[in-house]
Amino acid sequence: MRNAASSNLAKPINYSVGFGPCLHLGPRGERCTRPALEDGVCELHGEHPVLPRWFDWARRFAALLLLLILLWIVLADFLREAGVFGP
Numbered sequence: 001m002r003n004a005a006s007s008n009l010a011k012p013i014n015y016s017v018g019f020g021p022c023l024h025l026g027p028r029g030e031r032c033t034r035p036a037l038e039d040g041v042c043e044l045h046g047e048h049p050v051l052p053r054w055f056d057w058a059r060r061f062a063a064l065l066l067l068l069i070l071l072w073i074v075l076a077d078f079l080r081e082a083g084v085f086g087p
Helices: 004-010 053-082
Strands: none
Touching: none
16 A cells, blocks of 8 residues: 555656746755746745635734724723723
């Protein structure tokens, strides 16, 4: 029975773009199997990696939530100092 790693090594890689393999090395030194673009890395490991569309909205939502939390803390502190919440 062959494992997934040996079956991936047996498949030929098509570098039809003409720039060879991606030059990105993984955490254990493994080479990416995608074809490289002009800058030497594939589109996933390039300067602007391809991210899912929801990632942009999730990042904006997290930033907005953090801003609201910080504003709430400042507003609560101001109202406490003004005597609205306590003696």
